[in-house]
Amino acid sequence: MxxxxxxxxxxxxxxxxxxxxxxxxxxxxxxxxxxxxxxxxxxxxxxxxxxxxxxxxxxxxxxxxDSIELQYELPTAHSMETLIKGRRSIRKYKNNALDKKIITKLLETASHAPTGVNAQGVLFTVTTTTEATEELRKEIYENVSRLLKTADYDKDDLRFQYMNMAHSAYTNHDVDVILRGAPHILIASAPKAIPLPKEDCVIALSTFELFAQTMGIGTLWDGMLQWCMEDFFPELAVKLGVPEDHKIGYCMIFGHPAVQYARTVQRKPGSLNLVDSF
Ligand SMILES: Cc1cc2nc3c(=O)[nH]c(=O)nc-3n(C[C@H](O)[C@H](O)[C@H](O)COP(=O)(O)O)c2cc1C
Known part of the structure; x- marks a missing residue:
């Protein structure tokens, strides 16, 4: 109705x-x-x-x-440009967890990102305490260790090469390359049955990332965590509560950054194909 x-x-x-x-x-x-x-x-x-x-x-x-009126403050083009260009991948985090209210505010706002056919199927799975993230971190590395010992893998497979590197950094130098010591992990997933699960998740995470940055919160698109959750140890995603009929769109980590950037980077010019007549 x-x-x-x-x-x-x-x-x-x-x-x-x-x-x-x-x-x-x-x-x-x-x-x-x-x-x-x-x-x-x-x-x-x-x-x-x-x-x-x-x-x-x-x-x-x-x-x-109950809607927000739209005739008031929107970010200026200049502030949006600074946000987009000033966003950085954060690989060093402070230990403390974010207030759960802030996490909820970020994720509820990111849930307003567009979805194909307005499916609105994206589920955000997030660790809200450092203890939960720490437990997950331990399990990930235990699993990686087992994987590298037991799996019959192709030595040219980039994913295994990265896992080898991460395992060695963790065991020999106590450096966590997979979760970067972040206090929170975030998985965006959506039912496989909706029209565009992957796209919807990636757009939602992009929205989350930019909004997080306005609150001084750092993020990282975490391809290594993605491999862990989707390819190697899907049981960990299930244990976290990701439904088995969901496609994992992508994984992120986030928290208070332990690094500040003073200026934007300068990328090579964008690749533009400007079609003036057809
Ligand atoms: C889909 C995706 C996956 C990524 N996976 C990782 C990762 O596993 N580990 C990591 O340190 N950085 C990862 N990154 C971050 C990129 O290396 C980073 O975006 C790039 O170097 C540009 O730096 P910037 O984000 O600070 O502009 C990933 C980025 C994207 C978009």
Whole structure:
């Protein structure tokens, strides 16, 4: 049930909800108010609620008064550019865990990232305490040790080469290359059955990463953790609560950085294919 409601005292019949609806499922008869005739066509994106200039539309029980008004502060182009260019991969972390409220705020905000066909299926699995992360770290390295002893692997397989390096750094130098000593790990997963599980997860993590940076929190896209969770030890992901019918989109680590950068790096120019006529 969509529960599409129009406040007739507020609706000015401007038709914006009709023209903006991506599935064209809203209609309005002359002199009447907007209606959704076939609910099956609705994508539940809430564009009708968002575009309504007078806040007259409610759908799925959502009250437009609880939305954030958009005429106020948005980051400037300059602040966004600084954020995008100033974001760095953080590989050194302070030991302390983040406040759980901050973690929840970050993840709930990142859940607003777009998803294919508005599936909204991304699950964030996160360790919220240093103890939980420490236990996981130990299990990962125990597993890596067993893997390298027992697996009949291809010596050219890059994943094994990296695992060998990580195992040696951990056992010989007490250096954790897989989790970088971070206080938290984050796995974004989504049901394999939704249209675009991997893409949805990666976009959600990108959103998380940028928002985290505005709060002084550092992140790292963690390919080694990804290999551990998806390829080598999927049972660890299951133990953390990632459902078995989920695709792991990607893994990250995060926490308070123990390193500060004074300036942006300078990348080579972007590869642009500018097509002016076709
Ligand atoms: C998909 C992906 C996986 C990555 N995996 C790792 C990793 O396992 N370990 C690591 O130290 N850095 C990892 N990185 C970080 C990259 O090395 C880093 O983004 C790159 O060197 C550029 O540095 P910057 O992020 O500070 O701009 C990964 C980055 C991406 C996008």
């Amino acid at each position: 969509l529960n599409f409601k129009v406040n007739e005292g507020l609706c000015i019949r401007c038709g914006k909800c009709i023209t903006d609806c991506p599935t064209m499922c809203i209609s309005m008869l002359e002199g009447d108010f907007p209606v959704i005739l076939d609910e099956n066509n609705c994508m539940r994106c809430q564009h009708c609620l968002a575009v309504c200039p007078t806040g007259a539309i409610s759908i799925m029980g959502v009250d437009p008064a």
